[in-house]
Amino acid sequence: xxxxxxxxxxxxxxxxxxxxxxxxxxxxxxxxxxxxxxxxxxxxxxxxxxxxxxxxxxxxxxxxxxxxxxxxxxxxxxxxxxxxxxxxxxxxxxxxxxxxxxxxxxxxxxxxxxxxxxxxxxxxxxxxxxxxxxxxxxxxxxxxxxxxxxxxxxxxxxxxxxxxxxxxxxxxxxxxxxxxxxxxxxxxxxxxxxxxxxxxxxxxxxxxxxxxxxxxxxxxxxxxxxxxxxxxxxxxxxxxx
Numbered sequence: 001x002x003x004x005x006x007x008x009x010x011x012x013x014x015x016x017x018x019x020x021x022x023x024x025x026x027x028x029x030x031x032x033x034x035x036x037x038x039x040x041x042x043x044x045x046x047x048x049x050x051x052x053x054x055x056x057x058x059x060x061x062x063x064x065x066x067x068x069x070x071x072x073x074x075x076x077x078x079x080x081x082x083x084x085x086x087x088x089x090x091x092x093x094x095x096x097x098x099x100x101x102x103x104x105x106x107x108x109x110x111x112x113x114x115x116x117x118x119x120x121x122x123x124x125x126x127x128x129x130x131x132x133x134x135x136x137x138x139x140x141x142x143x144x145x146x147x148x149x150x151x152x153x154x155x156x157x158x159x160x161x162x163x164x165x166x167x168x169x170x171x172x173x174x175x176x177x178x179x180x181x182x183x184x185x186x187x188x189x190x191x192x193x194x195x196x197x198x199x200x201x202x203x204x205x206x207x208x209x210x211x212x213x214x215x216x217x218x219x220x221x222x223x224x225x226x227x228x229x230x231x232x233x234x235x236x237x238x239x240x241x
Contacts, residue, residue: 009135010135010139010167010170011170011171013140013146014142014171016143016146017142017147017148018148019148019151019152020062020151021062021152021204021205021206022152022172023151023153023202023204023205024154024156024161025052025078025081025153025154025155025213026155026157026161026197026198026200027069027071027073027074027077027155027156027200028041028044028045028048028076028077028080028199029041029044029045029048029199030045031230032229032231033230034231035231036096036227036231037071037072037094037096039071039073040073041073041080044217045073045077046076047217048200048215049077049080049081049200051200052081052200052202052216053080053082055215056213059204059213060153062150062151063150063151063153064152065150065151065152066079066087066155067088067093067152067154067155068087068093068154068156069090069093069095069156070089071094071096071157074093074156075089077200078153081155081200082153088141090141092133092136092137093134093138093155093164095108095130095157095159099130099133103126107119107122107123107127108159108226110122112227113158113159113221113224113226114196115162116159116163116166116192116193117194119162119163130160131164131166131167134160134164135164135171138154138164138168162192162197162203165192165203165210166189166193169185169205172205172207184209188209191210191211191212192210195212198214198219199215199219200215200217201214201215201219
């Protein structure tokens with residue numbers, strides 16, 4: 001359940017560190033690799049990151065903390081999108097973790113790249129542990145870096161970054177509880193729920209609300225239906241690990 005109290009650690013961490021906005025970006029286009037974590041950005045992926053950096057320069061100008069999933073592609077994306085400070089690797093922002101259940105693996109393979117609303121409809125409750133682990137990891141990383149006094153960039157992965165963004169939205173929702181908060185949350189969640197997040201595209205979350213930041217270069221979703229398409233090795237029979 002998403003009661004207000006569940007989100008207190010992340011809410012408290014963001015507030016205590018004086019975080020204004022959180023920008024959650026998906027990594028750019030990658031090559032195949034035998035091990036998922038080793039996938040590298042392609043020339044296209046690097047260009048997508050550069051285009052994002054240039055196009056959203058004003059929005060990125062107040063980023064004071066850069067966090068990334070520990071996978072190579074997210075670390076490289078973070079470093080290209082924001083030159084300084086250097087990205088901090090956060091293990092639980094990557095999805096190949098002990099909290100990733102067999103049901104999550106099955107869901108990721110069955111649905112592939114799609115708006116997170118599809119996951120929540122077809123696999124209710126299955127991704128709650130992922131949301132909680134990522135939110136806790138973000139809260140911990142922000143607390144370690146405090147005070148931030150500005151914005152945070154997080155580089156993450158398709159699907160999982162949307163689950164995380166729903167947690168961040170709940171943590172940034174205005175208080176106190178009531179009609180205004182409910183309306184804000186519904187609008188913010190709607191943006192996250194309906195976006196099929198492209199390569200090097202992002203959500204920007206703040207107390208003002210949530211917006212989707214598309215990349216100037218469109219993603220070719222037809223080229224790969226899911227994360228599995230990028231894992232070339234003997235592991236590929238074990239979806240997306």
